[in-house]
Structures are given as C-alpha cells and as structure tokens.
Amino acid sequence: MRMTANGRLWRPGNRVELLENGEAFFPRAFAAIAEARHEILLETFILFEDKVGNELRQHVIDASRRGVKVEMTVDGYGSYDLSEDFLSGLTAAGVKFRIFDPHRTLFGMRLNVFRRLHRKLLVVDGERAFVGGINYGCDHLEDAGPLSKQDYALAIEGPVVADIRDFVSTAMHANDNGHSWSQPDVELPAAMPGDARALFLVRDNGRNSTAIEHEYRAAIRAARREIVIANAYFFPGYGFMRELRDAARRGVRVALITQGEPDMPFAQLAARMLYPDLVAAGVAIYEYCRRPFHGKVALVDDDWSTVGSSNLDPLSLSFNLEANVFVRDRAFNQRLRQSLDGLRQRDCRRIEARALPRRSFWRTLVAPVFYHAQRRFPTWAGLLPAHTPKVVLVANDEKQDS
Template structure:
C-alpha cells in the first residue's frame, strides 16, 4: 500500500454551494495568509463573493496570493485584474497568453489544480473552479462537482507545493514572491484521524504520480471500482487495468459526462463499445453538467481532485489529488456518487450502443483521432 499520512481530518464538500460557503468562512477567519490556485476564476456571482472576501482579508493585513491559469481564466478582464492588484492582492497568471490551440507541448501544460490554503493550517482541494454552480455550458445547471476540506499534517505537503509553485511562477515573471521566510509551521495530528496522501502531477519529478496511484488501486481491487470522471479518455495501461479488473470479477462502474461541452469530449465515447463488451457498466450523467473527478475502490480507497482521466491531465497539466484510506469517508463518497447515478444517470447498454447512436459513434471516433493526432504533433 502506498504511503499515507495519519492523523488528519477531512470533510467532503459537494458542489459550489457547500464548497464556497466553507471557503468564505475560512477566508474570513484567516489570520496571516491565503493562497488560491485555480484554472478558472469567473467574475460571476460566486467569483465576486470570493473576490470581496479576499479584498477584505487583504485590507486587514492578511497576505493573499492568487494564482490563475492564463488560458482557463483568459476571460478575466484587465479592469478586474487592476482591481485585484489595487487591493494589494498578490496576483499572477500561470503561462499567460499561451493558447492550447497552438498544439505545442508548452501550450498544453496548464495549471489545472484547484486548491486553497488558509494560514498553512486548512486546505481545500478538488475539482471546483471559482465559478458559479449555474454558470455551465448549455445552461444545464447546477454543476455536479466535489472537493474536500483538509486539516492535519497532510496540509504541510500542500503548503510546500503551493509555496514552491508560487515562487517558481514569480521567478518566471521576474517578480518578488513576497512570501515570508518562516512560513512553515508544525501541524499536530488529530487522534484517530484519517489517513491521507497528497499527490500532485507536474512535468518534473511527479509526471506519472497520480496515474500510478490510480493504477495501483485498480490493479489491487478485489470487489468494486466506482469512478465518476468528467473527461475520461484513458491511456492503454489504464484501459487494460480496468478490463483486467472486470475479468477477475471486480464490479467496474463508470459515471461519465453526458453533456458534451466541446467537440473533443466526444472521444470518451470511443471506449464504450469495448468496455461494455468486457462487462464494464457505464452511466452518462445527463440531468445537469457533471464536472466530477472522484473514485471509490473496495469501500476503503477513494480520491478527490482536479485530475481528469485523459492525456491532458495525466501527461501535461499541473494537477493535485488527495487520496484517502478510510472506510467511513469512502462510504460517504460512494453514496453521493450512487445518488448522482440514481438521480441523473442514464445507463448505456451494449445492444443499444451497437444498434443505434450511429452519429455519436462517428463523432467519438473523429474526436479520438483528432486527440491522438494532436498529441503526436505536440510530440507527447
């Protein structure tokens, strides 16, 4: 079993309603510092609430660091950026003005992590951007997504990661980091706390860490694998691992996004025929817009994070997941995923997929082909 840090507290947060309420409360209680990393920061109803809380914190002398992806947050106007900077909030873009559409490796390396750190004591991690639940493609809200609030020794690892990245991006902008030297602090364990492991993906020492953590759990699964992932285009090893699990009698269920927000999302459906023939159960979430990146295996192992199961997350972007070894938390997350399936899931049956859905099958093959070609052009 991979290494886990004991003595932590974790709270599951579903959707922006619960997540942002907890985040704003933590921001208001902050004493020294606030770090935020996000792929998307939208200046909508929710984004304005977060920005107001950050400005109020900055006015109280709390150091606020806001790091956003230059492509994901490209719609943030210069006027809003000027307001942020005027509020004495330290603000940086990760890879500004670099478009993934250029199909260069550097262009596809985005900051996809969604993390918040309060006073180096409390951390939030998951798949939720700074964006309103009802602000979704096709107008079909609310968005379904997950995050977690963390306390305990594992927060120290998140603190080191966020500070390190802020310093690196500051250096690339030829700016000072404005981070005090003695920011680190000792974090006590909680008695009978939860075992957690923070795993990040970067393009240096941790290129395959998240995928390896998934594969280790899948390859050792004995009873059940339940994955809910919005952008699911697995590589060959991941694909083989799921099929092998199904062959040895493990129940494998996938909850995938039914609402297609851009054409390449169709590539997920290129796997349906093969997976269904191998005994893997597939549901599409069609009630609203699903953005989940969570999984539960054998009722004990679970994960929440920013990483999709696609080549952009697993091979290119900066990602961050928390891996949990705890039966109680796994049970809670499983119940939530099963509720998503019950309330909004449509099962994809092999007989229906093979005999109908011709247009969907054609689109999926074209989208998958484009992705493979694009990765080849980018030399990935």
C-alpha cells in the same frame, strides 16, 4: 506511514470532508478566507468576474487589508478575460496576483491550450486546505440553470495540509514549466484532527508527470470488490483500460460514470469509442444526464478514494498541471459512494450492450485509428516547438515576470 511506489508518504490523522457542488464549497471556502489570520494561498484554473468571483475578490481584499498575506495564481487560458478594474482592486489592497501563461486572444480564440494550470487549491493559515475540481464561477451553482456543473471538492485539516501548503508556496515562486515538487519532511502533531490517511499528489511536466495516474492504476490492480470512477473527460491510455477490463473479468464490480450532457461534445464522442470494449469486459457504464458532469472522483473497495482536478484524458494525464488528494478512510469512502449511487439512481442512464453500435467495417477500421491518434497526440504535440509558460505578477497598472 505507508509509502507509495513513487516514494510518497500517506499522512495519518486527517479530517477530510466531501463538498458537493458550489452550494457546499463556496460558503466553506469563503468562511475560511474570512477567518484567516496569517496567510491565504489560492490557485485556480477559472476565476470568473461574476457574483462568485466578485465575492471571492471581496473576501481576499478584506483579508489583505487586515494584514493577512494573500497570494493568488490563475490560469491564463481559463481566466483570460478579467478586467483591469477587477485586478487593480486586488493589487491595490496588497494581494499578490499571478497569471500563469497569459496570452492575448487571436480573433477571439485562445491559443494557449496546452500545459495549463488546471489545479484548484486553497490553503488558509497552513491549517485548512481545499482541493478538488470546482472553479470560482456561477456555473458551479445549480441556480445557474441547465449548464451548471456537477462537481466535488475536499475540505481538509491535518498533517497532509503541510504538504499542500509547501507545494503551493513553492509553485508560486517558481516557473511551473518543468518544476517538480518533492514531498517535505513533516513533523506529526501529538493531537490529530481526524482518522483519515491522506496523500497529496501533483502531475507536473517533470518527475511527477505520471504520479496521479500511477496511484489510480495501483488501486485498480489491488481492487477486490468494487471500483467506481466518475470522471468528466474519460479517455485514458491502453494500460489503464487493460487494468479496468482485467478487474472486471476477475469479478470486481466496475462502474464508470461519464458525461451524458457534455459541455464539450467531442469529449463524449471520444469516451463512447471506449464503451464497447469496456462493456464486453463487464464494466457498467452510466452517463449522467441531468447537467454537465465536471467531477474527477473515484473509489475502490471500502477505504480508497480520490478527489481532485485531474481528468483521465490526454490533456490531464500528459500536459496540464493537476492536483489530487487520495484518501484512505471508510467513513469518507462511504460518503462518496452514497453521492455517486444517488447520481446513478436518479440522474444517469446505463449504457446497455444491446444499445451499442454494431460492429461494422467503418468502426472496425476507423475506431482503432481514432483511439491511437487521440492517445498519441500528446507525444506528437511534444515534438512541435513549444513555448515556455511564464507566470506573470500583476502589479497595479503594469505586469512583470515572476
């Protein structure tokens, strides 16, 4: 088994399937929950009280009533407005429901912006796992209209599921602030469900704080022919940018897909500040314009890919709790490439060098200041007094710390 620089093991023998958007993800996830025999562990950033959230709720209630152990954790920022009726139905059925870092709004504003639980993980019976960027809400279905999101997830079977299950179970019974997960020893079964090697990595605020970024950067440095990064919020650090430019300059085809119809315009403004340097180095940049792009995926050459929750911006790389799966498999790599090629051909506009703003005194003076202020913001924010995020267990009509 190949080991990463961080000492993590790539698990052989996995079956990995790409699920594109809610139309593919929700039926598979709900079917797995409906078939559960022993255990369901679920973490998500957003759970909306809409038709998708209500369908999930009913499936886990049904599972709990037939004797399956069900534990769920949602983020207090992303899932801040769930009703008492919604929650009480879950807890009355025996579901252990936790909220990560809940806070009341102030004048309708959510203030717990940093150190959010941004992971999207589902593990059923320790045998099947789902990992990606898709939350439980109607805005991941195309029939939601022009604001529906383009996104990806993985369905996984095989030895790496044990890593994911161990992590989620451990995280649910510990306060995530500062919690660092260690990859367990896994006894490989004699029969493997597939041919893919897979690596599960998390970003936390302990010793795994740079694990996901380091795996990205190692793959970029090793690239020989092609790099495609499709990321909703793209504003990485100087080292990441340098390695992308270096790859393009040594002849690697480097393509970046970002948001053209952003749900957060400031994120697009930040990404566009990086375009001139990337295009000058030979990076091809595409903005996806059909609807908001929410994916966090990438591929390198013929056999390295990743799908997960981590954006490439200061929040995901420095604050939020994230999870990605990295895959080494030619067939999966080709499937992801086909999807991203389709986006580029049908729904993207390419950013041409001649369309970029000309260098001016304002851009020469302000752009570097803006860039470094954005990149150093996590460090500056870390100097401020910080609260300790809590995980709260919802218990019928009362809440208690877990």
